[in-house]
Amino acid sequence: MTGGKARPAQFGQTKISPPRVLSVKLPPRMPAAPTLPELYDAHAAGLFHYFASFTGSEADAKDLLQEFFIKLGRQTIPAGIVNLRAWLLRLAHRHAIDWLRRHRVRRDAEEAAPVEQFATDADPDQAELAQRLSRALALLPLEQRSVAQLKLWDGLTFEEIAEVQGIPLNTAASRYRYALEKLRSELRPLYDELKPS
Amino acid sequence: MNATPDPFENDLSALQRRTLPPEWRAEMLRAAAQTPRVARTPRWLLAGWGLAWAATLAMYFTTPAEPSAPQAAGMSEAAPPVLWQQHAAAIEALLAAN
Numbered sequence: 001m002t003g004g005k006a007r008p009a010q011f012g013q014t015k016i017s018p019p020r021v022l023s024v025k026l027p028p029r030m031p032a033a034p035t036l037p038e039l040y041d042a043h044a045a046g047l048f049h050y051f052a053s054f055t056g057s058e059a060d061a062k063d064l065l066q067e068f069f070i071k072l073g074r075q076t077i078p079a080g081i082v083n084l085r086a087w088l089l090r091l092a093h094r095h096a097i098d099w100l101r102r103h104r105v106r107r108d109a110e111e112a113a114p115v116e117q118f119a120t121d122a123d124p125d126q127a128e129l130a131q132r133l134s135r136a137l138a139l140l141p142l143e144q145r146s147v148a149q150l151k152l153w154d155g156l157t158f159e160e161i162a163e164v165q166g167i168p169l170n171t172a173a174s175r176y177r178y179a180l181e182k183l184r185s186e187l188r189p190l191y192d193e194l195k196p197s
Numbered sequence: 198m199n200a201t202p203d204p205f206e207n208d209l210s211a212l213q214r215r216t217l218p219p220e221w222r223a224e225m226l227r228a229a230a231q232t233p234r235v236a237r238t239p240r241w242l243l244a245g246w247g248l249a250w251a252a253t254l255a256m257y258f259t260t261p262a263e264p265s266a267p268q269a270a271g272m273s274e275a276a277p278p279v280l281w282q283q284h285a286a287a288i289e290a291l292l293a294a295n
Contacts, residue, residue, distance in 0.1 A: 073229030
């Protein structure tokens with residue numbers, strides 16, 4: 001500090017200001033379009049279980065999954081999809097609805113024997129819970145079961161579920177709430193036994 | 198809307214779903230690869246289609262409408278002045294002849 005006032009720039013003197021750093025925001029890098037094997041490895045199991053919630057039979061769910069991948073193979077998968085899981089599930093939902101219309105087996109699907117959904121656990125208690133849960137899920141109406149699948153095991157938010165199934169947000173939330181209450185009441189005795197508070 | 202899950206929900210979510218039999222992968226990917234891809238409509242064709250429609254609409258809106266029936270009748274009622282002059286001259290000629 002010299003103590004004096006800052007002198008104004010005189011003629012011939014050039015004020016050199018420090019170089020400004022340009023803050024250019026680059027657009028986020030667009031994710032590349034995934035290949036079919038990549039999609040299979042990442043999402044086939046989830047899609048299979050989602051289809052199984054519609055068909056109620058493992059053989060039909062497998063056929064549906066195969067048809068779905070054939071359909072995917074025919075089309076160009078666009079690059080830049082942010083939520084690939086939700087995008088695939090939306091296509092899968094339409095595919096499953098078409099299948100239901102074609103086969104008109106909605107009632108049968110709801111009454112069919114449950115598909116084994118969960119990995120057989122070494123822990124007998126967990127294995128028992130998984131088995132009971134499969135049975136309890138089979139008892140739910142299709143709409144509630146599919147929403148519960150998406151929320152609990154596919155990790156989708158209600159907003160995403162509403163988009164996947166083409167239903168209002170509140171409907172998605174209320175279907176999940178009903179499904180959870182029914183599962184809770186079906187599994188309560190076993191659950192309380194396994195998890196004494 | 199997306200409330201914090203309770204312990205029951207957490208326990209259900211924690212259950213691992215069954216993995217698919219490994220032989221399915223090759224089976225399904227082979228079936229998908231053997232299916233011919235659907236030929237998509239080329240972009241240039243779509244663009245041409247769009248341009249043709251745009252041109253049709255532009256022509257439709259820019260072409261003046263034909264005169265409607267009452268307007269046409271009005272025009273015939275108002276005779277041009279030349280006709281009036283000829284009419285007056287003919288009357289004068291008749292009067293002069295008489």
